[in-house]
Amino acid sequence: MNNTKREIIMKTIRSNVLLGIVLSTALFGAAAQAAPGAHDTAWYGVPVAVQKNVRTIVITPQTRHVNVTNGEVVTFAVGEQRFSFQFQTYPQTQVTELSAIAPAGIDVGAVRVYIADNPEGRG
Secondary structure (H helix, E strand, O other), X not given: OOHHHHHHHHHHHHHHHHHXXXXXXXXXXXXXXXXXXXXOHHHOEEEEOOOOOOEEEEEOOOOOEEEEEOOOEEEEEEOOEEEEEEEOOOOOOOEEEHHHOOOOXXXXXXXXXXXXXOHHHOO
């Protein structure tokens, strides 16, 4: 192989490596923006009708965090307002802001929801 062909091959390889690095950086940046709290409600589960026969967590101005279990239905009481939510998260999703799942118009403040794995869901 002569030097000209070798130079062309090396330039092509360098260009492809550089393109891979640029694309990887762009994808990593997009993934970083999709961190917990940036997803819609469906990422964490589904809103359900307010239920009386489930655990109720009262949210006060002093509440900073709550603990729930994946698969659990919880009713949140914020003053006179209530909403229920069934947590159905991916295994790597372990925390979100309550404001990400609260219906519009319900001010829950800055409360974090810590979502524990459901031991019954393990194989």
